[in-house]
Amino acid sequence: MPDHSSRLAKPGRDNLRGGLRFATELIAWVATPWALWxxxxxxxxxxxxxxxxxxxxxxTPGDRPGGDSPVAVPGIVTILLLLLQLVAATVSAWVLWPVWLAVPVTLLCLVVPFSELPRWRVLVRMPVG
Structure with a gap:
């Protein structure tokens, strides 16, 4: 039987937190170019x-469920990249959409950092190399 404990200990492996994070990333990926076009x-x-x-x-090495990226960076860089996504999603939502849609996007982007705190604590302690 495979040992899943090591998989669960990795910072990016929580499905709920990962889903919230991905939702904000997807909003940023779609809304930001749409707002700038x-x-x-x-x-x-x-x-x-x-x-x-x-x-x-x-x-950050060990953070991704699908494997590491080509360039390893400290955990703080991974955190800053996510914060960039959150800001992009929030600003773009307010530029593009009515208040009734921009408010839930903003709330989601405010919830994500709190849901990410356990992952971020691990990320800042993870070695790069």
Missing amino acids: PHSILLAVLADVLLIGLPAVFS
């Missing part, structure tokens, strides 16, 4: 390249 197509494309590309290339 009327002003600059180049900025809209660049926003998605940064919001999707940076976390794909840079992550």
Whole structure:
């Protein structure tokens, strides 16, 4: 029988927290270029390249369920990349959508840091190399 205890001890493996985190990332990936498109197509494309590309290339070793990214970074960098996603999702929601939709997005983006605290505590202690 496989030992699942080591898998559960990894910081990014909680399904509920990961789902909340992914929901905010998805909102940022869709809403940010959408909000920027009327002003600059180049900025809209660049926003998605940064919001999707940076976390794909840079992550803390051992944090990802699917494996590590090409470039290992300290946990604080992974945390800052998520905070970037949260800010992008919140600002874009207020730029694009009516209040009844922007408010729940904002609340979600405010809940995520609290749900992420256990993961963040582990991330800041994880060695890079």
